Amino acid sequence: MILGYLDPGTGSLIIQTVLGGAAGLAVLFKSTKRRFADRKAVVEPAITDVPSPKLAEQKTES
């Protein structure tokens, strides 16, 4: 990666995909899809790792 000294601006970077024609839109689609996938991957284990209070209650009762 270039060690840039200039602030490229996050918004300005993103719209370059839109301005890069069809290939750019493909990059935007891929990057958005990956972001959602990453977010899902972070959120899902968090749900399964923590036992719900109901399940915990049932366990102590039995």
Place this chain on the structure above:
Amino acid sequence: MFDPGSFRDPASRVFHRGDQIFRSLSREGQDDWQALRQSELFRRWSEAGELIGTRPSPAEAGILTHDKVPFWSYPYEWSFSMLRSAATMHLRLLEDALTEGLTLKDATPYNVQFIGSKPVFVDIGSFTKYEPGEPWIGYRQFCRQFLYPLMVRAHADVSFQPLLRGSLDGISAETARSLLRGRRATKPGVAADVMLQSRAEKTMSDSSRNVRNEMSTAGFSAELILTNVRRLKKVVEKTTWDPGQSTWSEYAGCEHVATQRGPKEMFVKRVAGNQHRRLVWDLGANDAYFSRSIADLADTVVAIDGDEATVDRVFQSLTADGPDNVLPLLMDLADPSPGLGWRGTERRKLEDRGLPDLVLLLAVVHHLVIGANLPLAAVIDWIASLNAEVVFEWVPIGDPMSQRLTANKRRTEVHSDYDEVSFRRYLDGRFEIREELPLEGRRLFHLIPVS
């Protein structure tokens, strides 16, 4: 001594030793230089004189020497066509760089200088090897410092120079959006480069996402930048500005100008030709008639005028027909460019960029003293501080052009010492009058500074 305007890029810094210009490169900077040096681009652009002359120093590793720019200027002193030609050149250069595996780290008009009327790219340190997946880092800067200034002039008829002088960072997307609303938003590039970018900047302002990495991983490539650059070339081509007529663009047609030009030109040429002139300032140059007529007697003539329509026409005519050593600049002499940027030294004030050895001040004094109400003594003091020979045209208060300037002023509102006796008194001790020539009520002087 390091150049006070060269400090942002850690990989490359410009410094001066006497009259010579050098650039020191970090290890990374040296790698980039080697890649540039071996490129076809470097050979082609150098041969065309569009890249500043650059050679590695034979004595020291990591040091380059550069040819000297005869007179430094900044985009807030350029006319519309000058900025447009610099923008087109920058895009062409980036296109060529990308096709050879190189790119430019930034996209600022401060990397372009005019040698005469020809734009030349001077920041060799801006070239770097293109890493696959990288977006165009300079796109935002290109918009703020090249594209928005051109658009606001072309589509909203707003002067960009005060905006660029007010902020070295250029015009923000938000400001451009405010100036280019409504029907102007349908002009080429405005929807995407202004509206969309402004919205994206606002939405993403608090984001901590590493978008560069995201884009790289998703397959961003040089092809995408090239598509954008080629699109922008068309957008820039479609920015046009027709200044129409201004008070000064028709000045040469005035009767007094036409009748006095002959003897005035002979006087000016005689003085200029006394010895070789390195740098001449033609202040209040109007259509640069006298700049052109003495161009072959000097290395460089800087033709400064305060009317953009006039400066723009001069630039276009110089580009088409020469001479190639006249640099037209836009500046109000009553408010000349100050030092700007970090500590006020990043962009130098007019007098700090090399003093002239001859100054032409033809039919200017009444504008400064009567028009702008500068005291006559202060004007003479400023001219004397340049320590140069001067061709000075004295315009008396009774002159029709002076009368125009006093039309809406009371007598008490004009400095009372605007007369030839006071003028001569102020010259005393500062200048020796070498020659004078009466000219239909006006008077030409050849002044030699008393050291």
